[in-house]
Amino acid sequence: xxxxxxxxxTTFVAALCITGCxxxxxxxxxxxxxxxxxxxLERLRNATAQxxxxxxxxxxxxxxxxxxxxxxxxxxxxxxYVNRSHVDDKLDLxxxxxxxxxxxxxxxxxxxxxxxxxxxxxxxxxxxxxRIFGQDLKRSEELRLWYLHVxxxxxxxxxxxxxxxxxxxx
Numbered sequence: 001x002x003x004x005x006x007x008x009x010t011t012f013v014a015a016l017c018i019t020g021c022x023x024x025x026x027x028x029x030x031x032x033x034x035x036x037x038x039x040x041l042e043r044l045r046n047a048t049a050q051x052x053x054x055x056x057x058x059x060x061x062x063x064x065x066x067x068x069x070x071x072x073x074x075x076x077x078x079x080x081y082v083n084r085s086h087v088d089d090k091l092d093l094x095x096x097x098x099x100x101x102x103x104x105x106x107x108x109x110x111x112x113x114x115x116x117x118x119x120x121x122x123x124x125x126x127x128x129x130x131r132i133f134g135q136d137l138k139r140s141e142e143l144r145l146w147y148l149h150v151x152x153x154x155x156x157x158x159x160x161x162x163x164x165x166x167x168x169x170x
Contacts (some may be wrong), residue, residue: 077164
């Protein structure tokens with residue numbers, strides 16, 4: 001099957017690609033997104049495509065031990081693989097701090113999302129929120145960090161930047 005590619009020329013073409021590529025990974029819906037977000041989403045997907053294979057992610061610094069799978073009554077987030085070398089005071093669209101995986105239909109880990117974080121130790125909570133994808137990062141007092149999920153590899157009925165995905169099961 002040919003790989004689908006989001007096309008920022010029209011959201012109609014993007015919608016056709018999303019629904020018409022049998023066998024391709026699920027892509028987030030882009031119809032209601034600003035063209036710059038669609039462009040950034042495509043950059044992120046291109047940069048992380050190799051990490052659909054968890055071993056490739058582990059080879060560049062994401063952990064080899066499997067972290068717990070996070071889920072709640074409203075959905076799941078999956079396993080958070082944190083590349084500690086990316087955790088600093090900067091956000092780099094093509095180098096997310098965290099890759100999120102969930103069990104696929106075949107039982108193998110499936111890349112579903114990424115998460116950008118900046119710890120409070122480098123950017124205190126009273127600071128202006130950092131931004132990426134045209135979004136302010138959210139604050140987590142419990143984890144003492146700024147964060148933003150991007151469901152780049154799995155559709156999320158709750159939204160591209162939602163914390164939980166009702167379709168993700170641990």
